[in-house]
């Protein structure tokens with residue numbers, strides 16, 4: 219698996235201001251997603267980790283508190299990295315890798331950023347040898363972080379978006395021509411689950427998320443979506459439900 223991580227020296231990080239503690243990979247059990255805060259941001263490139271570093275140094279911390287920061291272009295900047303204890307969520311700084319996706323408020327994350335985050339998650343699972351729990355900051359602390367859009371995505375199972383590498387518009391998938399119902403499996407089911415997740419039904423899909431398996435949770439989410447759309451809540455994805463989901 220090749221994931222390109224921009225090292226601290228590459229983005230011009232300052233030396234750690236105070237001591238940092240190391241954490242063995244065996245202690246890591248969670249992947250905690252953050253956002254930049256309540257205000258939308260427009261920074262790109264190395265300005266992103268530099269601004270966070272300045273803010274966290276201002277808090278009296280050693281430097282940037284996240285293990286990694288991901289830009290909307292999908293760049294991954296190293297913060298505390300694989301080995302150092304984070305400063306991102308009380309009681310989760312050793313067990314959790316803290317990853318900030320650089321959006322604020324209800325700014326939409328790009329596909330490139332979400333795809334990079336998912337690749338980093340998969341790499342973290344491979345390196346720790348376990349399936350890390352997918353969490354948002356608010357799961358461990360009373361905060362709005364990581365914002366509603368990222369939280370829905372986390373609860374949907376952090377699906378990697380398909381389509382082109384740039385953010386924004388991805389064309390809607392075509393209706394497969396058959397009724398998609400309980401028992402179905404595969405990419406079509408995953409696309410439905412991802413669409414449900416992005417429309418706010420991620421919590422109904424939990425804890426399986428977008429696993430490509432149309433089970434009871436997916437049927438519940440489809441029914442809930444259909445009810446909200448005032449169409450027949452049969453839990454089956456036919457052409458009408460499909461067009462509402464992807465239209």
Ligand SMILES: [Zn+2]
Nearest residue numbers: 252253355363
């Ligand atoms: Zn946070």
